[in-house]
Amino acid sequence: MAAIRIGEAASAPSNRSEYNASPDLSTNSSARDIIEPDSDNDSQSLLSSTRSLRDSVWEYIEENGRTYHAFSRGEYMLPNDEPENERLDVQHWIIRRRFNDKEHFAPLKNPARILDIGTGTGIWACKMGELFPLAEVTGTDLSPIQLEIVPPNVSFLIEDAADTNWGTKPYSFIHTRMLLGSFNDFREIIERSFSYLEPGGYMESQEMYPTLYCDDGTMPKDHAFCEWTRTQDEAAMKLGKPLRIANKLKNWYERAGFVDVKEEVFKMPVNQWPKDPEYKMLGRFWGQMLIEGLQGFSLALFTRAFGWTVEEIEVYLVKVRKAIADKNVHAYHKVYVVYGRKPTPEEQRAKEAKTASKSA
Numbered sequence: 001m002a003a004i005r006i007g008e009a010a011s012a013p014s015n016r017s018e019y020n021a022s023p024d025l026s027t028n029s030s031a032r033d034i035i036e037p038d039s040d041n042d043s044q045s046l047l048s049s050t051r052s053l054r055d056s057v058w059e060y061i062e063e064n065g066r067t068y069h070a071f072s073r074g075e076y077m078l079p080n081d082e083p084e085n086e087r088l089d090v091q092h093w094i095i096r097r098r099f100n101d102k103e104h105f106a107p108l109k110n111p112a113r114i115l116d117i118g119t120g121t122g123i124w125a126c127k128m129g130e131l132f133p134l135a136e137v138t139g140t141d142l143s144p145i146q147l148e149i150v151p152p153n154v155s156f157l158i159e160d161a162a163d164t165n166w167g168t169k170p171y172s173f174i175h176t177r178m179l180l181g182s183f184n185d186f187r188e189i190i191e192r193s194f195s196y197l198e199p200g201g202y203m204e205s206q207e208m209y210p211t212l213y214c215d216d217g218t219m220p221k222d223h224a225f226c227e228w229t230r231t232q233d234e235a236a237m238k239l240g241k242p243l244r245i246a247n248k249l250k251n252w253y254e255r256a257g258f259v260d261v262k263e264e265v266f267k268m269p270v271n272q273w274p275k276d277p278e279y280k281m282l283g284r285f286w287g288q289m290l291i292e293g294l295q296g297f298s299l300a301l302f303t304r305a306f307g308w309t310v311e312e313i314e315v316y317l318v319k320v321r322k323a324i325a326d327k328n329v330h331a332y333h334k335v336y337v338v339y340g341r342k343p344t345p346e347e348q349r350a351k352e353a354k355t356a357s358k359s360a
């Protein structure tokens with residue numbers, strides 16, 4: 001697994017006891033065992049191979065005035081710079097508030113090991129570390145953008161979740177949030193999570209569906225933000241990173257083998273149009289977050305998929321920002337929460353026996 005633990009030197013052995021257990025290699029060799037030096041003494045090669053892995057984790061790519069991850073370069077379309085990290089934290093607080101301050105919906109009982117895939121700044125992982133102080137919480141991401149001061153039971157790995165090796169110990173809870181547009185096929189992440197969970201463990205996804213909804217006919221057909229979501233979708237599909245995953249999760253969880261799969265859908269207004277003070281407040285922050293994130297959502301997608309210039313994109317976004325802020329349009333997003341349980345071996349056997357007796 002090409003993974004680097006944040007704060008750990010890549011060249012140091014990560015497990016000291018394992019290191020000590022290796023055969024004794026001290027230099028008491030007999031005269032006959034004299035080892036001749038190779039005339040081509042390439043002493044740098046080992047050092048440079050570990051360095052390059054470590055350095056690629058910390059490097060970033062500059063593109064059109066924003067920075068992007070260098071590790072597994074080009075796989076993720078949003079920036080990893082300070083404005084984007086601030087946006088992620090604001091997004092965390094709005095979603096959490098919309099969920100009545102819940103971090104998770106799955107009925108967890110003292111989970112021992114929690115994995116947060118695509119953890120971003122790690123803010124959710126830290127909250128879970130506080131909520132379950134006895135749990136070991138790991139957040140993984142392509143970018144080393146995680147908070148520096150974290151609960152003692154929380155750690156981060158720079159790792160591409162598309163890689164098939166997620167370690168050796170099973171997890172009690174695996175979580176994903178806002179990973180739309182991150183993977184070629186999110187079903188693989190669900191299937192891999194299933195195999196890396198202990199029996200009885202839970203997976204949960206909290207994902208926004210990017211299509212705009214409006215129940216009262218106030219959103220015109222040519223609404224600029226609605227049109228932008230179609231353009232965004234076309235770009236993401238062209239680059240092989242689908243965005244419309246949220247409404248398919250329940251089905252994908254069930255097909256992967258999860259049981260007791262539940263789905264809840266939450267409306268999120270795109271600005272302060274609602275009358276209800278709570279929705280008004282949520283809408284104000286959600287709309288502001290969208291307006292501030294819009295450049296980052298658009299730049300890599302539209303330059304890479306369509307070859308648009310930065311100037312063309314900036315001109316296009318002016319009317320999109322105006323449309324997001326238009327209170328006469330009563331638009332909202334849907335945020336899906338889906339969770340399911342990995343069956344125990346007994347449940348699995350009972351299920352297989354039932355299927356066999358049906359087909360007999």
Ligand SMILES: C[S@@+](CC[C@H](N)C(=O)[O-])C[C@H]1O[C@@H](n2cnc3c(N)ncnc32)[C@H](O)[C@@H]1O
Nearest residue numbers: 076118119120141142143160161162177178182
């Ligand atoms: C929109 S952010 C969401 C962050 C966090 N889950 C949250 O809700 O605050 C998506 C994150 O997924 C990460 N990501 C995208 N593709 C990934 C991959 N293949 N492996 C690991 N992380 C990935 C990105 O670097 C980014 O930090």
